[in-house]
Amino acid sequence: MKIDLRSDTVTKPTPEMLNAMMSAEVGDDVYKEDPSVNRLEKKIATMFGMEKALFFPSGSMANQAAIKLHTQPGEQLIADKYAHIYNYEGGGVSFNSGVSCKLLDGNRGVINAVQVEEAINPPDFYHSPLTSLVSIENTTNKGGGACYELTEIKKIREVCSNHGLGYHLDGARLWNALVAKGEKAIEYGAIFDTISVCLSKGLGAPMGSVLIGNAEIMEKAIRVRKILGGGMRQVGYMAAAGLYAIDNNIHRLAEDHKRAKEIGVVIAKLPFVKKVEPIETNIVIFNIDSDEQDFITKMAEKNIHFYGMGQGKLRFVTHLDYTQKMHEYFLEVLTTIK
Numbered sequence: 272m273k274i275d276l277r278s279d280t281v282t283k284p285t286p287e288m289l290n291a292m293m294s295a296e297v298g299d300d301v302y303k304e305d306p307s308v309n310r311l312e313k314k315i316a317t318m319f320g321m322e323k324a325l326f327f328p329s330g331s332m333a334n335q336a337a338i339k340l341h342t343q344p345g346e347q348l349i350a351d352k353y354a355h356i357y358n359y360e361g362g363g364v365s366f367n368s369g370v371s372c373k374l375l376d377g378n379r380g381v382i383n384a385v386q387v388e389e390a391i392n393p394p395d396f397y398h399s400p401l402t403s404l405v406s407i408e409n410t411t412n413k414g415g416g417a418c419y420e421l422t423e424i425k426k427i428r429e430v431c432s433n434h435g436l437g438y439h440l441d442g443a444r445l446w447n448a449l450v451a452k453g454e455k456a457i458e459y460g461a462i463f464d465t466i467s468v469c470l471s472k473g474l475g476a477p478m479g480s481v482l483i484g485n486a487e488i489m490e491k492a493i494r495v496r497k498i499l500g501g502g503m504r505q506v507g508y509m510a511a512a513g514l515y516a517i518d519n520n521i522h523r524l525a526e527d528h529k530r531a532k533e534i535g536v537v538i539a540k541l542p543f544v545k546k547v548e549p550i551e552t553n554i555v556i557f558n559i560d561s562d563e564q565d566f567i568t569k570m571a572e573k574n575i576h577f578y579g580m581g582q583g584k585l586r587f588v589t590h591l592d593y594t595q596k597m598h599e600y601f602l603e604v605l606t607t608i609k
């Protein structure tokens with residue numbers, strides 16, 4: 272039994288999801304003639320109460336397209352220092368949009384409205400880059416699956432509106448936040464200008480993200496997607512996996528969260544574990560005072576795999592393919608490890 276806790280991206284389609292894919296109706300999506308893609312886009316737009324949604328091959332491309340829609344070269348966006356768009360999208364912010372980032376020192380990847388307001392460059396001070404976009408992440412990736420409070424998200428909205436800034440949500444793991452906090456997609460749709468959501472993490476589809484927004488800003492999204500090389504043809508097979516995932520795999524994220532918390536309880540008692548960060552969703556980040564690589568190797572010998580984040584920091588991520596049976600075995604191994 273191989274236990275893979277490296278990421279929630281390692282999941283493989285179940286037979287039921289494969290069935291849905293195999294029986295999908297498809298067409299040429301570059302001509303907008305793929306009925307399955309059209310259905311997925313409509314369904315997600317409706318869930319969020321926004322006018323338009325567009326299917327992308329990856330979350331990075333959906334975020335990069337959003338940044339392009341909100342900015343002009345030379346301008347600046349505001350994000351947390353841990354932001355995926357800054358750290359893990361290959362420098363796309365500057366490559367694709369010619370934009371710089373003002374990074375804020377948030378709490379586990381979560382920033383607040385006061386910090387955002389202070390970071391805005393005065394628009395008449397032409398020596399500084401013009402601030403044009405605020406991008407936040409919910410849940411936070413590098414921040415360990417932390418969730419925003421909706422009240423703070425709304426306060427940041429006010430700051431954006433007062434200063435004429437775009438407001439983007441990198442919602443790769445928004446599904447986890449919705450389940451953990453008991454929130455609704457439609458509440459998010461009412462706040463943001465654009466939202467990206469991912470189908471291939473906790474929801475278990477093999478690929479795909481969706482960018483959602485209102486008609487005016489989304490009008491240019493299809494052109495930007497084409498420029499980035501994201502125009503796809505009979506991709507309804509993948510959209511069908513996404514539709515299946517939306518219908519079947521959102522509520523069960525609560526199981527991933529429960530297992531993550533249970534792992535946290537066990538590791539907190541291990542003598543070499545220094546600190547476990549708060550566990551809000553499906554990511555467990557903790558520090559050990561013994562050798563990080565040594566621990567990883569020992570666990571790999573038991574066929575348990577996960578990543579180190581450097582400086583004694585380690586991470587487990589629970590997901591759809593991490594079963595109850597694996598969970599019980601894993602907790603048992605943890606208690607015997609020295």
Ligand SMILES: *Cc1c(COP(=O)(O)O)cnc(C)c1O
Nearest residue numbers: 329330331332355408412441443
């Ligand atoms: C995974 C992730 C993305 C997108 O990743 P892709 O691998 O490009 O699909 C974007 N933002 C966050 C916070 C993520 O965790």
